[in-house]
Amino acid sequence: MLKIRNAVVFLGLVLLVIVSLGGCKKGKKFRRGALQDSTVYSTKNFTDILLDSSVVNAFFSGFAVKDTIREEVNEFYARRNYQSAWFSKKGMNHAALNFHNQLKNYAYDFADTSFQNHELDMLIDDAENDEKGFLSRTKDVQRLELLMTTTFFEYAEKVYGGIAKNPLDLEWFIPRKKKDYQLLLDSLVSVNKGEHVKEPVNEYYIRLKDKLRIYRNIERQGGLPRIVTNKNLLVKGNIDSSLLAVKQSLYLTGDFSIKDTSRIFTDSLVNAVASFQQRMGLKATGKIDAPTLKELNRPIEYRIRQIMLNMERLRWVPVELEKNHLLVNIPEYMLHVFENGKQVWTMNVVVGKTASQTSIFKGNMSQIVLNPYWNIPQSIVRNEILPQLKRGTSYLTRNNMEVLSGNKVIDPSSVNWNSFTKSVPYAFRQKPGRSNSLGKMKFLFPNSFNIYLHDTPSKGLFGASNRAFSHGCIRLSDPKKLALYLLRSNAEWNETKVDEVLKTDKETGIKLKPPMPVYIVYFTAWVDTAGKINFRNDLYGLDEKLAGEIFGE
Template identity: 70%
Template sequence: MLKSKKFVAVACIILTLAVCIIGCNKKKKSRRSTLPDSSIYSSENFTDIMLDSTLVNNFFGSFSAEDTVKQEVKEFYARRAYQSAWFNKNGMNHAAQNFYSQLKNYEYDFADSSLRNVEMDNLLASAENDEKDFMKRNVEVQRLELLLTTTFFNYAIKAYGGITKNPLDLEWFIPRKKKNYQSLLDSLVSLDKGEKVREPVNQYYIRLKDKLRIYRNIEKKGGWPKIITAKKQLAVGDRDSSILLAKQNLFLTGDFKLRDTSMTFTDSLKSAVMRFQRRMGLKDNGSIDVATLKEMNQPVEYRIKQIMLNMERLRWVPEELEKDHLLINVPEYILHVFENGKQVWAMNVVVGKTASQTTIFKGNLSQLVLNPYWNIPPSIIRNEILPQLKRGTGYLSRNNMEVLSGNKVIDPSSVDWGAYSKNVPYTIRQRPGRNNSLGKMKFLFPNSFNIYLHDTPSKGHFADSKRAFSHGCIRLSDPKKLALYLLRNNAEWTPDKVDELLKTDNEKFIKISPPLAVYIVYFTAWVDSKGEINFRNDLYGLDAKLSAEIFGQ
């Protein structure tokens, strides 16, 4: 009997162990995704205040949130093993106040109160008023904990993710990277007092946000005065009551540094006007002409909207661009060359007309072509060349062009051009030479838009303040400078060798290694390397299109 009891006891122990092992394995399998991430958290990160999964799930029964936000919150606490992010046994940590300040700044900067939560405000005030007493009220501590975390993800998605509409529908073809809000909150809750909150945005966004706050302050104080004058131009030496308004206007924008209440157009005012004109992309002649007056009279609310629209675009741009890259801002008509993260030089460019817009995308410049052929796009053949050919083929010889059937050059007079109205089954190209529409060089970065950089025999437009004249490709004011820059580390292609080849009409492809990133962007408001905010007109109407998505107008 004793042996039998002993056997039963041993069997029970074995059975219990087996059940535990099976149960543990099942539990381990089902909770795999909820284990803390050891690459981010260590035992030192954990606090002594715990939540549980039921509490987190039940919270969303009384607090409405998008499914994506719910998922972020649940994942965040699962990775922390359900330990508090905002509290420890001593009270609320510095991260809570850091985030709350960040939230209030966002509300002010963007005039957006949609993230405001009265319950969270009251609980935070209570915690700050008597922290020891508040910490005794466990239900309120847990409630505030979850309100802070949920509000953070709502804020992060809105402030850093931007609108959900596909940028491709807004003519923006630069790939948009998904942001890691989990990592962002990890870093926020681990900050010590006084440490700066990291934002998952690029430097251009941060610079523009600083200017947004300045313009908000101007708006709160009533904006700047509108300048009313019957004169078509105000210049040095003129006296007019509108000149005083101009001084007040430019003082508020930071262009005019003096508190001058006279009605005389001074040399100091001329300098201020020139600075303003440069920021607007106007000819800096120093006089208040019609174009300058129009820009000065744009209300502060208009400028704020421009800033916000471009901050939205900057949310789509990677946090870090390649250290070496080219950046062409279409509304600015400028190509910027960056090396080791800093701009080293820039040049004027001509971009596509409104009817043949330059596409916004990213590519990798991989080839330089000296003495290029110009393979004429089908749209230009159809709309511009075909009507000429129907009157005779002399147009081709006058423009140094040839016709190809496949890879074979053929006699253009053997083709019945009158038989075609839309699709022409031949290739037409312009031979290399100084009158070639691509000039003496082009720069290739493979893309589906057939966009590239190139020289041009027509140099007249580069001094214009508005330079949208091309069929979509980008003309360079100093292509040789860019070519030599790209070849500066290529011992084979010295400046002398490049010059020798350019004297001929022999086409030559040169590989650029490593390829150089090229960003073609569309910003109508940005802060330049000197810290000055620039504005440009909405060349292609893309601001208006984006505004309809953001502001509904």
């Protein structure tokens, strides 16, 4: 009996030691298990060219890189059991040449030489021109192997992850998803000739990169011509020598499809100017006025800079957006509605003024409110309403507003408003009605910025080219259209019922199921669904701020 008891005690101690040892492993750990993706790592993918950890460590002893890059390289080879990624017994694989070309294309498109490496280029040439001889030089094979892998992780971190490390400092509050460069390299080194590895960027980035290449070529060919005229307005039928430069510029940018060397403002030029104006967010009149001339005279370097800044922003955007979502682009003053991954319609919007900027973030629209109260922010109470109240409370009556202490409506004449200078210990709201600042409906997607979409009684502003007039929230030119679209699958809320409620002044909430994702973004350059590149002015100065991060300006 004693022996059995002792054996049990001993077994318990052994188990305790095992558990304790397991629990103590709180140091550095692998982020992923070996052979992560069975579609990439199968027997046929392995090579008979090997390295080991001492080779990797020796390489880094004479090749300085950031710790994060070194960790990525070490992890990559540990997961492969230190088998070569870029070589087999037959020689260098197609992936090595593909990636080397990718580096060259990047240097060409972005005018960025940060990944150019003379040693890597020489070794690639040697390996390509003398495969058998190169394979016999073990140290050169290992050197090129590790140069390629290290360069890949440096390239991926910059090109796919972005240069600006903290977009929050740049007013960008849309969450970023971490990209798996290990899996990307797994896929890259496993391709056969002619296969394509999908880059971890969204389609908007790819479209903009194609346009960058076009604009780089224009730059290399001498850029865009300067347009000089002493006329304030050029219209159809005018004859002016400056129209030669206008036609050349619009031909280079794709707005003008014919080579016309006349000095006459033709019908074709009217259409080309209107196309250009549309891409710039100007009224498409087909006439060359001062704002149009200003945009025509932007140097090609200015446009390239805009493209690159917005490509940086697009690196922060999820690779795949939800199939159904709403997107508001602040500098464009436009709401885009996407269904099943396709844009189905757009709507003009008004956004925040420079002094009360609309925030950049993602939310989920969960409710439509018909006949809403407007709960007035304290900043507006302090800066706009309080000065009026010090002259008398008739301002509240004229604007259909009321004052609350807690949840109770109080008589504003019972308060000495002159005693307040900064904060006011009361809540203010505007009652539902046609004159309500939110109009007859608002669309809620909970967020910490207190921003939402809403109707407005001030309809005249939607025709302006510059539509930054609000206190931060987003005004819709046709809110009923959006409401009916969002409720299209809700049998209870058809157009007739919505209209019945809107005829009243009773606040009524309608829940959206499922919630609709809403992206509030800031792009001053993008490619639209027609394949045309658009540019807008830097409304909030965020391009300048971002340029300081990525260009050191």
